Amino acid sequence: MQLPRVSGTVSAHLARSLVGATTSRTKNRLARLPDLTTEVLADDLARISTPSLIRVWESLVLTEPRTTIGTRILEEAPIGTFGTWDYLITTGPCLRESLTQAVNLIAAIGDPAAEKLIVEEDGRHFTVRHATGTWGPDVVQAVDIFALSLFLTRARAATGLNIIPSRVTITHQAPRQVRPMARFFGADQLHFDAPYNSISFREEDVRRPLPKAQPGMDRILAHHAELLLASSRSVLQWHDRFRMMLxxxxxxxxxxxxxxxxxxxxxxxxxxxxxxGHGTTWSAEVEAVRHERTMDLLHTTDAPFTSIARQVGYSDVRALRRAVLRWEGRTPREVRMAAASRASP
Structure with missing residues (x-):
């Protein structure tokens, strides 16, 4: 299914759930982003830009790096948290059919351009493999574990059983606190430093009829999910999403x-x-974002000028100084001092 309209975006359901797991201070900061305001997150048809969601993940892993924060979020997210997508898993004839449908319609909650899912079957096991975009390493790890946890929590809710996967493979190193993951997935089934991320279920578990199955309801919900996708809209225009990704x-x-x-x-x-078509070029956009990011770092951090120069792509402080003089008519030190004086009572 081709879904160019929603590529580069995620559902408000997903964004709302992750924002809800952040601290109050972080929520206030994230709400300044145009597609993470309270009003936007309350709109089930809104599609949030993937760069904005990555900002949310960065905030989550900044407070708890290399942890299973995604697993803990999902354990407190009942069926319905992710809208129609959740019910696709609980109302099919069996877990095999439901999970396959959910993988095919992952765009209903996630970014189809960034989240790659594959279903594999060998007659004894049903496996879902997952890969995400090339974000920061802590974010990638958090998203990967979140995705595997998502399928397990939903499989347990659909069957009403405490299903233990037959195997879970994770491409990352084991976190310092591995015991919570071992309890959640099953210690003997958990394998780190694997070639790919995956979660496998036993054939007898995925073939068992679901207690809430209703004949034909899975097809109705799948059609409804497709209609919702067709009706959804990205809050940000293309150029806004480009700027955020840059x-x-x-x-x-x-x-x-x-x-x-x-x-x-x-x-x-x-x-x-x-x-x-927007009357600009790649070079002009890079220069504009470099200017914006430099000013932000000078105004809001005490980072050394050498660090700022490196973060915005300059080889040394002299290049940074020349650029700031060109943009602002002042040196980096003068910009920082002026910002500090404005902030003083």
């Missing part, structure tokens, strides 16, 4: 046209063509 590229210190194009599921040539 900002993310600066944070990842990977400011290349190829990187941003891949994250937006476009070719570099298409990016350049669309920028031209």
């Amino acid at each position: 900002t993310t590229a600066f944070k990842q210190q990977n400011v290349t046209l190829e990187y941003v194009a891949a994250r937006l599921s476009m070719s570099p040539r298409t990016i350049q063509r669309r920028l031209a």
Whole structure:
């Protein structure tokens, strides 16, 4: 199913759940983003940009790096938290059919351009494999574990049983606190440093009829999910999402046209063509975001100028100084001092 309208975005259900797990201070900060306001998150038809969701994940893993925070979020998220997608899993004839349907319609909650899911069967096991985008390593780890936990919590809710997967593989190293994960997934089934992320269920578990199955309801819900996707809308326009992704590229210190194009599921040539349609160029956009990010770092952090220069892509402080003089007519030190004086009572 081709879903170009929702590529680069996620559902408000997913964003709402993750924002809800942040601290009050972080919620207030995230609410300044145009597609993470309270009003937008309350709109079930709104699609939140993936860069905004990555900001949420960055906030979550910043407070609890290398933990199973996604698993804990899901254990407190009842069926219905993720809208129609949740009910796709609970109302099918059996777990095998329901999970397959949910994988096919992952766009109903996630970004189909960033989340790659594959179903595999060998007659004894039913496996869902997962991969996400190339975000920061802590974010990638959190998203991967969240995805595997999502399928397990939903499988348990659908069957009403405390299903233990036959095998769970994770590409990352074991976290320092591995015991919570072992309790959740099953210690003997958990394997780290694997070639891919996956969760496998036993054939007898996925073939068992679901207690809440209603004949034909799975097809009705799948059709409803497709209608919701067709009716949904991205809160941000394309250029806004491009700018946010470019900002993310600066944070990842990977400011290349190829990187941003891949994250937006476009070719570099298409990016350049669309920028031209907005009366701008790749170089101009990089310069604008570099300016914006430099000012933000000077105004809001005490980071050394050498660190700021590196974060915005300059080779040394002299290059940073020349750029700030060109933009602001003042040196970085003068910009920081002026910001500090304005902040003083």
